[in-house]
Amino acid sequence: MTHTKTVSFSPNPHSPARAVGYLHDVYPEKMPNRIKRPCVVIFPGGAYVFLSEREADPPAMAFFSKGYNVFILYYSIKEHAKDYSPIFDGSLALLKIRENSEKWGILPDKIAVCGFSAGAHAAAALGTLWDEPALKAKIDTQGGRNRPDAMILCYPLISVAGYAHSEWAHTVFGGGLTEEQVNLLSLERHVNGQTPSTFLWHTYEDDCVPVENTLLFAEALRKNKVPFECHIFQKGRHGMSLCNEEVGSPNPHCAAWFPLCAEWLGGLFGFAST
Amino acid sequence: MKTVRFNPNPNSQARAVGYLHDVYPEEMPNRLKRPCVVVFPGGGYVFLSEREADPPAMAFFSKGYNVFILYYSIQEHAKDFTPLVDGSLTMLKIRENSEKWGILPDKIAVCGFSAGAHAAASLGTLWDAPGLKEKIDIQGGKNRPNAMILCYPVITMGQYAHLGSAETVCGGDLSEEKVNLFSLEKHVNASTPPTFLWHTYEDGAVPLENTLLFAEALRKQGIPFEYHVFQKGGHGMSLCNEEVGTPNSHAAAWFPLCAEWLSDLFGFTY
Numbered sequence: 001m002t003h004t005k006t007v008s009f010s011p012n013p014h015s016p017a018r019a020v021g022y023l024h025d026v027y028p029e030k031m032p033n034r035i036k037r038p039c040v041v042i043f044p045g046g047a048y049v050f051l052s053e054r055e056a057d058p059p060a061m062a063f064f065s066k067g068y069n070v071f072i073l074y075y076s077i078k079e080h081a082k083d084y085s086p087i088f089d090g091s092l093a094l095l096k097i098r099e100n101s102e103k104w105g106i107l108p109d110k111i112a113v114c115g116f117s118a119g120a121h122a123a124a125a126l127g128t129l130w131d132e133p134a135l136k137a138k139i140d141t142q143g144g145r146n147r148p149d150a151m152i153l154c155y156p157l158i159s160v161a162g163y164a165h166s167e168w169a170h171t172v173f174g175g176g177l178t179e180e181q182v183n184l185l186s187l188e189r190h191v192n193g194q195t196p197s198t199f200l201w202h203t204y205e206d207d208c209v210p211v212e213n214t215l216l217f218a219e220a221l222r223k224n225k226v227p228f229e230c231h232i233f234q235k236g237r238h239g240m241s242l243c244n245e246e247v248g249s250p251n252p253h254c255a256a257w258f259p260l261c262a263e264w265l266g267g268l269f270g271f272a273s274t
Numbered sequence: 275m276k277t278v279r280f281n282p283n284p285n286s287q288a289r290a291v292g293y294l295h296d297v298y299p300e301e302m303p304n305r306l307k308r309p310c311v312v313v314f315p316g317g318g319y320v321f322l323s324e325r326e327a328d329p330p331a332m333a334f335f336s337k338g339y340n341v342f343i344l345y346y347s348i349q350e351h352a353k354d355f356t357p358l359v360d361g362s363l364t365m366l367k368i369r370e371n372s373e374k375w376g377i378l379p380d381k382i383a384v385c386g387f388s389a390g391a392h393a394a395a396s397l398g399t400l401w402d403a404p405g406l407k408e409k410i411d412i413q414g415g416k417n418r419p420n421a422m423i424l425c426y427p428v429i430t431m432g433q434y435a436h437l438g439s440a441e442t443v444c445g446g447d448l449s450e451e452k453v454n455l456f457s458l459e460k461h462v463n464a465s466t467p468p469t470f471l472w473h474t475y476e477d478g479a480v481p482l483e484n485t486l487l488f489a490e491a492l493r494k495q496g497i498p499f500e501y502h503v504f505q506k507g508g509h510g511m512s513l514c515n516e517e518v519g520t521p522n523s524h525a526a527a528w529f530p531l532c533a534e535w536l537s538d539l540f541g542f543t544y
Contacts, residue, residue, distance in 0.1 A: 253534050
């Protein structure tokens with residue numbers, strides 16, 4: 001019987017963010033292939049105004065059951081999300097996980113981020129802006145140890161250009177977005193050769209975050225020769241998480257995203273879960 | 275199973291082979307008529323791939339569809355719109371015989387591979403093109419497919435073209451006019467049918483940009499689609515199984531996903 005160890009920490013002294021980790025116990029004699037494991041850090045969605053429970057434990061447990069050690073990052077939201085705190089939360093969480101990788105049984109070069117909706121914006125910000133001078137002016141990224149090794153972006157918010165003056169921008173950023181903020185937060189503009197390999201999925205019918213977000217990001221990845229996998233299902237609404245009964249939005253067709261994603265990540269990390 | 279054959283186009287060597295389910299009115303009353311899939315094998319407009327003919331046709335047949343394989347015009351016969359004329363005349367012929375062949379005439383999909391997907395997609399985008407209607411009577415659009423399935427398709431003749439296909443289908447004339455005409459992403463409009471696309475990122479023959487451009491064009495026109503990009507795997511994997519010699523268990527997901535998508539679109543439960 002495997003017992004799960006839980007760890008939690010507050011990555012950023014300047015924000016209310018907290019991280020909760022579920023770690024596999026280590027059995028050196030009986031399970032010598034599993035001394036250290038790759039890791040997935042989950043960023044739940046919620047438009048930067050709440051943190052969706054349906055996109056926290058359920059996907060974390062799905063990756064855990066495939067053999068990954070997992071963390072859920074409850075990053076900064078609402079007025080705490082301004083000045084782009086979530087990218088500091090994420091950077092500091094990755095640094096902390098890598099710092100403790102020996103103790104926590106994590107392979108420090110096999111850490112993926114997996115975000116949903118606005119959480120995918122926070123995750124993708126980490127993958128595209130991890131080396132941004134404005135970020136490095138405030139924290140020591142230790143030569144890029146805040147860079148994720150892979151990104152999993154589920155119906156992601158990528159481009160904020162269309163929301164610059166929306167109510168949402170006012171709530172989250174305390175006013176309309178300046179041109180500079182729009183530029184910084186429209187992540188398709190920041191993909192470069194250092195952006196990690198990415199898995200994307202979305203639905204055509206999503207009427208909350210339009211599929212253009214994913215199409216723009218896929219195009220930017222392609223232009224920068226960053227390998228990716230992308231699944232656009234025609235039917236289904238926004239925010240289906242694992243697309244099963246557990247999360248209350250069953251969609252057996254779209255539910256294919258998780259096994260496809262687990263196969264993709266297993267291939268990328270050379271980590272067979274079967 | 276019944277086999278039928280016909281030559282759709284008196285001015286080309288194209289031929290169509292159909293595999294039709296037998297009809298059992300008493301024991302299987304739900305299956306008097308079935309939707310249909312017309313398969314266009316690939317081969318860069320210079321040959322017709324066997325791996326992309328019978329195997330996918332039989333895969334759809336086993337899901338309950340009646341199927342045709344269209345061996346469209348290739349090589350020097352591929353110029354002057356001929357594959358599009360072949361495809362149009364095939365659709366007309368199938369609809370004309372739909373009663374006899376047990377086919378639902380408003381549930382006919384085309385499914386093409388590589389250059390065959392260019393031929394199939396030309397039918398979905400150019401079925402109403404004036405240049406085509408000058409040559410044949412399309413009977414008010416009875417050549418239009420009701421759905422398209424495009425597997426690692428050749429779409430564009432521009433920067434990201436598969437050059438061999440481009441030269442052949444344009445009859446060696448890569449003028450701006452021909453390139454524009456056969457770059458199908460430029461012809462998507464509101465009457466283009468819903469589309470299922472798949473491709474691999476690593477495809478070294480037909481670059482991924484072909485599907486990225488087409489997906490973008492479909493979205494701009496409000497045409498619903500489903501689009502799967504697998505990272506790994508080369509060009510031309512057909513069903514991605516041992517049968518066709520290119521097993522790839524991950525990318526093989528395209529067929530069940532496609533069958534689910536088409537079944538939902540046509541309201542056809544197996």
